[in-house]
Amino acid sequence: MSAVVSRVQDLGGGTPERIELGAHVPGQEQLLTPAALAFLIGLHRRFEPARQARLAARRERQRFFDAGGLPDFRADTAAIRAGDWQVAPLPAALLDRRVEITGPVDPKMVINALNSGANCFMADFEDSTAPTWGNLITGQRALKQAVAGTLEFTAPAANGTPGKHYALKPFAQQAVLMVRPRGWHLDEKHVRVDGAPMSASLFDLGLFAFHNAGALTTFDRGPYFYLPKLQSMEEAQLWNDVLDHVEQALHLTPGQIKVTVLIETLPAVFEMDEILHALRTRIAGLNCGRWDYVFSYIKTFRKHRDKVLPERGQVTMTQPFLRAYSELLIQTCHRRGAHAMGGMAAQIPISGDDAANETAMAKVRADKLREVTAGHDGTWVAHPALIPLAREIFDERMPTPNQRHVLREDVLVVQADLIKPSLGTITRAGFEGNVEVCVRYLAAWLDGNGCVPIHWLMEDAATAEIARTQLWQWLHSDGLHLDDGTQVDFALLERALIGLPSKLADRMKLPGASRINEAIGMLDRLTHADDLAEFLTLPAYARLD
Incomplete structure (x- = not known):
C-alpha cells in the first residue's frame, strides 16, 4: 500500500520531523492531528530504545528456559517482597469492580458494554481486536465519542427492516471505562517514526490518552488502563516511566492515571510484588489473565518434556498449579492494598438448547463461586447475559465493595507449586x-x-x-x-x-x-x-x- 506522509513538529519544538502513516481510512485526520502525531513521535523517541532492551531481555530469558532453566522468585528483589509497603489509595470509581466486561472496540460493542450494568468495561485493543488499520481508527474514534457522550450506532438495514439504533445511557449509569493497549511485543506497522515501526502499546495508549485524558480527569474517571503480558518488574517500570511522561505532557496530576496489570505470563507470577512496587503510585490491582497464563506456561516450557499439559479443556483453574497462581495473586495484592481480579470463563449463553445452556451456566457459576470464595475482588465476563449471574454470586458472598481485608495468610506457595504441570490426557x-x-x-x-x-x-x-x-x-x-x-x-x-x-x-x-x-x-x-x-x-x- 502507498504511504501517506505527514510532517509535524517534534515535541521539543525543533525541526520538522517525518512520520509515515502506511494506510488511510476516512476521517482519521480528526484523530491523527498534527498535535497528536507530535505526541506519538515524542513517545516513540523517548521509549523505543528501552522497549527494545526489554524485548531482548525476554529473548535471553527464554533461551535460559529452553536450556532447561526454571523460573523462580528473584534473589535480588527479596527486600521488596519482605518490605511492609502498600500501593497508593484507590480512586472511588475503582473501589467496587465486582463484575467487569471485556470485548473489542467497535462502536456497537462499546455502547453495549458501557450500558451493560457491569461495574467496568475493558475496551480491548489487544486479544479481542484484529488490528486492521480500520479497526484501530474506528475503535479510537468510538472511545473518543463515548467519553464525550456522543457515541451512537445504527445497524445496517436487513430485509427492508431498519437497523437497530444504539445509544449510550446517561453517564452515571455507564460502566467505568478501562482501555487495554496491545502488548510490548507488538509493532504498529502502519505508523513509522524515523523509519522504524512504532510500538503498538504506545500508539494505542498514547492516542487514547491524548484525546481523552483531560475529559476523563474532569469526570474523575482516570484515565484507567489494563496493561497486558508483562514478564518482569523492569517492564512494569518502563510502563511507569511512560505514564509519568504522559501525565507531564498532558498536564495531569502525578498518579492520575491508574492501571491494572494482567498476570498472564509465567515469569510474571514470580514478580508480582515487584510489579506492584514498580507501579505503586498508580496501580489498582492485578488480574488473573488465565488463558494467556496457560499459553505462557506452554511457551515457557516448550522444550521441557516433563511439562507437557493435557488438552486445554482439562486445564481448569481447579488444577493445582493454577489454583496456586490464583491464591498467591490474592495474597500478594491484598497484602499491598490492591485489588485481586479474577479471570474470565469462556462460556457464552447457548440458544435453542436449554440443557446445554444450563450445563454451560453451571460451569460459569462454579467458576465465579470459586473466585469469590478464594478472595477475589471481582471477575470478568465476555457476554452481557452473564453479568446478572456473576453479580448475584459476588453480591451474596461479597457484601463489601471488595475483599482486600481477606489477607489469605493461610496461603503458602513455593516455586514447585507454580510450575508442576496438571495431569490429564489428550483425546x-x-x-x-x-x-x-x-x-x-x-x-x-x-x-x-x-x-x-x-x-x-x-x-x-x-x-x-x-x-x-x-x-x-x-x-x-x-x-x-x-x-x-x-x-x-x-x-x-x-x-x-x-x-x-x-x-x-x-x-x-x-x-x-x-x-x-x-x-x-x-x-x-x-x-x-x-x-x-x-x-x-x-x-x-x-x-x-
Whole structure:
C-alpha cells in the first residue's frame, strides 16, 4: 500500500520531523492531528530504545528456559517482597469492580458494554481486536465519542427492516471505562517514526490518552488502563516511566492515571510484588489473565518434556498449579492494598438448547463461586447475559465493595507449586478441537474479526494461542499418544487439516470463511516449524490489511 506522509513538529519544538502513516481510512485526520502525531513521535523517541532492551531481555530469558532453566522468585528483589509497603489509595470509581466486561472496540460493542450494568468495561485493543488499520481508527474514534457522550450506532438495514439504533445511557449509569493497549511485543506497522515501526502499546495508549485524558480527569474517571503480558518488574517500570511522561505532557496530576496489570505470563507470577512496587503510585490491582497464563506456561516450557499439559479443556483453574497462581495473586495484592481480579470463563449463553445452556451456566457459576470464595475482588465476563449471574454470586458472598481485608495468610506457595504441570490426557476430540479452533480463529482474525464464538465458547487470541502452542508442543514431543493409543504425529495433524474443510462445509457463513484455506496453510507451517513462533499474531499480522 502507498504511504501517506505527514510532517509535524517534534515535541521539543525543533525541526520538522517525518512520520509515515502506511494506510488511510476516512476521517482519521480528526484523530491523527498534527498535535497528536507530535505526541506519538515524542513517545516513540523517548521509549523505543528501552522497549527494545526489554524485548531482548525476554529473548535471553527464554533461551535460559529452553536450556532447561526454571523460573523462580528473584534473589535480588527479596527486600521488596519482605518490605511492609502498600500501593497508593484507590480512586472511588475503582473501589467496587465486582463484575467487569471485556470485548473489542467497535462502536456497537462499546455502547453495549458501557450500558451493560457491569461495574467496568475493558475496551480491548489487544486479544479481542484484529488490528486492521480500520479497526484501530474506528475503535479510537468510538472511545473518543463515548467519553464525550456522543457515541451512537445504527445497524445496517436487513430485509427492508431498519437497523437497530444504539445509544449510550446517561453517564452515571455507564460502566467505568478501562482501555487495554496491545502488548510490548507488538509493532504498529502502519505508523513509522524515523523509519522504524512504532510500538503498538504506545500508539494505542498514547492516542487514547491524548484525546481523552483531560475529559476523563474532569469526570474523575482516570484515565484507567489494563496493561497486558508483562514478564518482569523492569517492564512494569518502563510502563511507569511512560505514564509519568504522559501525565507531564498532558498536564495531569502525578498518579492520575491508574492501571491494572494482567498476570498472564509465567515469569510474571514470580514478580508480582515487584510489579506492584514498580507501579505503586498508580496501580489498582492485578488480574488473573488465565488463558494467556496457560499459553505462557506452554511457551515457557516448550522444550521441557516433563511439562507437557493435557488438552486445554482439562486445564481448569481447579488444577493445582493454577489454583496456586490464583491464591498467591490474592495474597500478594491484598497484602499491598490492591485489588485481586479474577479471570474470565469462556462460556457464552447457548440458544435453542436449554440443557446445554444450563450445563454451560453451571460451569460459569462454579467458576465465579470459586473466585469469590478464594478472595477475589471481582471477575470478568465476555457476554452481557452473564453479568446478572456473576453479580448475584459476588453480591451474596461479597457484601463489601471488595475483599482486600481477606489477607489469605493461610496461603503458602513455593516455586514447585507454580510450575508442576496438571495431569490429564489428550483425546482425539481434544486434538482435533485444537486444530479447528486455531484454523477458525485465525481465518476470522485475518478477516478482521478478533473475537469469535466457536462451539459456544468465546475465543480470542489468548485461547487460540493455547490450542496452537499445545499442538506444536505435542507434535514436537516424542512418544505422546492419544488416550486411545494413537501416536501424536504430523500424520495425525495432516488428517485433521485435510478433513477440516468438509467438516466446516455446512458452516461457510462463519467469520473468515473465505480465508479457511489460508489459515490451514499457516497453521500447518507454524506447527511444522522447528521453533515455536512467539505469538500467532506476529506472522499473521504481516497478512492483515
